[in-house]
Amino acid sequence: MIRLDASSADFAPAFSALVNARREADEDVSRDVSAILRSVREQGDAAVRDYTQRFDRHDLDAGGWRISREDCHAALDRLEPELRKALELAAERIRTYHAEQRPADRDHTDAAGIRLGARWNAVEAAGLYVPGGRAAYPSSVLMNAIPAKVAGVDRLAMVTPTPGGLINPLVLAAAAIAEVDEVWRIGGAQAIAALAYGTDTIAPVDVVVGPGNAWVAEAKRQLYGVVGIDMVAGPSEIVVVADGANDPAWIAADLLSQAEHDPTSQSILLTDDAAFGEAVAVEVDAQIARLQTGDTARAAWDANGAIILVPMLEAALPLVDRLAPEHLELATADPDALFAKVRHAGSVFLGRHTPEAVGDYIAGPNHVLPTGRRARFASGLSVLDFMKRTSFIACSPASLAVVGPAAVALAEAEGLPAHAQSIAVRL
Amino acid sequence: MIRLDASSADFAPAFSALVNARREADEDVSRDVSAILRSVREQGDAAVRDYTQRFDRHDLDAGGWRISREDCHAALDRLEPELRKALELAAERIRTYHAEQRPADRDHTDAAGIRLGARWNAVEAAGLYVPGGRAAYPSSVLMNAIPAKVAGVDRLAMVTPTPGGLINPLVLAAAAIAEVDEVWRIGGAQAIAALAYGTDTIAPVDVVVGPGNAWVAEAKRQLYGVVGIDMVAGPSEIVVVADGANDPAWIAADLLSQAEHDPTSQSILLTDDAAFGEAVAVEVDAQIARLQTGDTARAAWDANGAIILVPMLEAALPLVDRLAPEHLELATADPDALFAKVRHAGSVFLGRHTPEAVGDYIAGPNHVLPTGRRARFASGLSVLDFMKRTSFIACSPASLAVVGPAAVALAEAEGLPAHAQSIAVRL
Known part of the structure; x- marks a missing residue:
């Protein structure tokens, strides 16, 4: 943990170092991943x-490819x-919050x-990766699956590795609640490839x-464009803005709720x-x-805490905006006054009684949020990630006559005569 | 050009071949691009x-890095x-259409x-790539820049190569109309890297x-996550659904307006x-x-037309949905009846008097659209590409008491005691 004082002369470079510290592993897995993607594709x-x-010590043919809805x-x-x-309460609240994200269609005839x-x-179909091991969280199943279902996705296929055949029952229960349609016992880059390209068994x-993990993230990045993906995710983070009127034990608990990840x-x-900080x-x-x-939290706090x-x-x-944190707590009596001046944050927790963890599980907004300063340009997962927009245009002979000549002029200036012609023949 | 008959016995495999034909170049530029990105970063x-x-034969120091707003x-x-x-008419209509895309904020207190x-x-800042050479279209400047400005981006930096020092005045004029803030005379993967990482000269x-081109597209893909990007773009395409009551000359012109690209x-x-088709x-x-x-159009029609x-x-x-085309014309007397059944298309042009080119220039909706079947999951460029959403949550002591215990139970089940503790201390 480092202590910084914004009033001190050497603050600017020290803060910049904190902002620019790369906590994401630079594992060079891209060559391994592209080989895996190519194999699955072929x-x-x-x-x-x-x-x-090889990777999960699970024999799919003997032990099963799928986990049934009954299971x-x-x-x-x-x-x-x-x-x-x-x-079930979490699922219900997540469903209600996300239902409001469904966008409205537009259809309007203008003055022309x-x-x-x-x-x-x-x-039509979405795939949901759920890690095995210690990051296999039922809350993540709900947070990823429910927006897809609210969007109206026809088919939601979950993949999750079952190393040595081991299945996490909490994850299955969450899949049942979230109405996941298929659960496949596969993981890693090969699972992402199977979802994106399809195989004989998996559509x-x-x-x-x-x-x-890094392989899964790199597989998603490489397949971006073949399929849509949610985002490139990095390590979790929290920034807490707190005055001295807070209980230090509450704020310490909030800081540790990130550090323990x-x-x-x-x-x-x-x-x-200053005394409150100490x-x-x-x-x-x-x-x-x-x-x-404690061991994990200690390691994170020592290496990355401030x-x-x-x-x-x-x-x-302004420091918050530089950090563009995934989670921001404003633990003051009047948090809205501060929030009005925040531009870059994934999710904000207002007041002394809103610990970040309430957003991880139960409040309703999504807990899949932009990390690593990506709140500068990215948003949390939403129904929109499972939908797409088709624009449309309808001209009548009269309205084409209004705008057509300008379009012909532009097409000719761009050296695209067939574009011009397709309008001119109708005028 | 191939002719297919949906009623014939061998249609299914022939249509699948058309759907799956890869028109995107498989140029392996990824290693070159990562070397360029690393150089610019370092x-x-x-x-x-x-x-x-080296690539543009333009000496930035002698010939100038920037093109001024005055120019x-x-x-x-x-x-x-x-x-x-x-x-100016195009800009005005694009601005009006995109202004309606600005999303509404939400702020609501629920029953709990x-x-x-x-x-x-x-x-805060967006970068806009404009190719040099024959694809340097002023309409693209408007279509990319105006949504950024409508979104409220503070700083819009355009990069465009000026090979041998040559500048396209139409592109500059469009930049002036769209109120682009900076124009830099750089291109290729190095320009994308400069925008993403920044340099001493370019923020x-x-x-x-x-x-x-392929280098620019690969640079954007590799930098996705460092910055947000619009999409992975491929060759342009049009699908026209037309009955025999259309003028064959009109429909031919529409098909050629894509082929000439x-x-x-x-x-x-x-x-x-069938007679109309012939x-x-x-x-x-x-x-x-x-x-x-004609040479370009001939090559495209011969190789990819159908x-x-x-x-x-x-x-x-159903064939349209399989193709998920960038552009879809429904040239019939009652296009809405067909449109109601279309699920996957970037932009749809309704009726006999709406040639696709009217959407390229003047109608208002964006002409940056998903290609290569990506309309299955992607949308055209919009104001949302330049905005991001911050969710927020505020609990009172009473409302935290309603949902807190469930969150504590979930945190404990996930093996995250600090999460549980941060809620429990407040209950």
Whole structure:
């Protein structure tokens, strides 16, 4: 953890170093990934079978390619009631929030007599990657699957590796709640390739979403354009802007809720109260000691944590925009005054009673958010990621006469006579 | 040009071959491009200077890095009045159409007492690539720049190669009309790298849009995630669905307006009238002979053109969805009846008096559209490509008490105790 003071002379370069620190692994997996993609494209099922045997020690033919909907529902039925209710409440709230994202169609005839509009449609099929191992979160299944279903996707295919045959029942239960249509026991770049290209067994999809390791991320990047993808995801991060009136234990817990994800996670506190900042630092250390995920949190906090003292809270906002954080907490009595001046953040948590974790699970907005300063240009996952817009134009003879001559002039100036001709013959 | 009959026994494989034909060059430029990106990232201006000298034979230091706003306005003032008026009419109509795309913010308190919403902001800076050579179209400048300005982008930087120092005055005039803020005389992958990473001379941007050759497209793909990009673009294409009541000369002109772009362009006619199809084929040949762009159109029509006979026009619609064309003309008396059944198309041109070229220039909707079957999952360029959404959540003590326990249960089930703790301490 580093301590910075925005009033000190050497702040600017130190803050720039923090902003530009690359926490994303520079693993050069691109050659490996392109070889895997090529194999799956050319050999289909056989390649998927081989890679799954090799990387996941799972024999697809003997152990099964799919997990049935019945198995997913059985997993749901076996959940303890409290957990099932929690998942169902989360799903319901996520569904309600995302339903409002469905865009409106347009259809309007303008003063020139030209009818113009746009119509939205869902993609036909979407693929959802769910990691195996410790990042296999049922909440991620809900957050990725429900917007697809709300969009109206006909077919939602989930892929998840089952290393050594091991299946995570929580993930299956979430798939049942989210009405996932297919669950395939495959992972890695080979699973992304199977979804994008299709194989004899697995039909291709149009959009692939969901988190994954460096191979999965690189496969999505390489297949971007063959299919739509959600985004390039990096390590998680939180920025907390807090005044001295907060309970240091609350703010420390919030910083640790990011730090416990992964050693590459980042937690930053911006405060105008030096004593409060120190109290939070003490609390972080105290809570880490009691935390089951303490080793991870300790590694992340030591390597990437920061406490930054600002002369006043408003002075924190330009720093927030530089960081363009995935998660931003504004823990003050009047958070809206600060929020009005924030331009770049994935999701904002307003006030003292809105810990970021409430957004991870239950509030309703998506927890798939732009990381690594990508909130400068990217948004969280939404229904729009599973839809596309078709614009349309209708001219009458009269309205074509109004705008046609200008279009003919432009086509001729661009050296495209057939463009000009297609309008001129109708005038 | 191939002729297919949807009623014939061998139609399915022949149509599949048409759908899956790859018209995009498989040039393996990825290694060259990554070397260029690395150079620009590490050496900044010096690398940009060297590549521009080498590829464009333009000495940036001696001949100038930038084209001033004054030079752009001078180019506009020198335009012949008819052309200037045409460009200004196009700009005005594009602006009006795109203004309606600005998304609404959300801010709502739900039954549980949780305030939820989303706020849209423009990106700070956008970069616009404009090719040199024959694809340097002023209409593309308008179509790419105006949505950025409508979105509220603070700074719009255009890059365009000026091979041998040569500048296209039409492009400058369009830049003046579209209120482009900076024009840089650079091109290729090095220009995309300069925009994404920034150099001492050129400040970085957040989003890069605009068409380009294989190097430019690969550079955008590799930098996707460092910046936002519009899309991966391929050769242009049109599908025309027309009954026998159309004038064959009109439909032939429409098919040729795509074919003249590039030898990789594709024009497909779907008709229920075999005699009409043959009349169009004859007209295409006749018009090509008179066309200044006839060689290109001939190459494209011969290699990629198709006339497909369907038993009835409704039978064309599943074929349209398979092709997911960039441009779709529905040249019938009641095009809405057909349009209602189309799911995948970039832009649709309704009725006999709406040639596709009217959309290229003047109608208002964007002409930057998904190609190569990407209309299955992608949309045309819009104001949204230059904006991003920040979601927000505000809990009160009472509303956190409603949903908090469920979130705690989920966090514990996922093995994330600090997440649980950050909520539990507030309950």
